[in-house]
Amino acid sequence: MPVTPAPEVRAVLPSEMVRPVPNPVAESPQFRHAVENGTRTRTGAPGPEHWTQHTEYDI
Incomplete structure (x- = not known):
């Protein structure tokens, strides 16, 4: 039987x-x-007017 590489x-x-x-x-x-x-921004990154809502609670 021949062998093929x-x-x-x-x-x-x-x-x-x-x-x-x-x-x-x-x-x-x-x-x-x-x-x-x-x-x-056009790239989808937060722009100069971007804001994040933040609050602190004291219970």
Whole structure:
């Protein structure tokens, strides 16, 4: 019985991998409003007008 050699296996470097292109994201009216008001930036990070509700309780 003839012996066939195994196929060559080569590691793929991350830089050689093909990355999928993400679909565009539609901007919602709520997000656009938050950007216009300054509570969010275009990247989605908190904007200069961002606030966090805070309270302290004494029981």
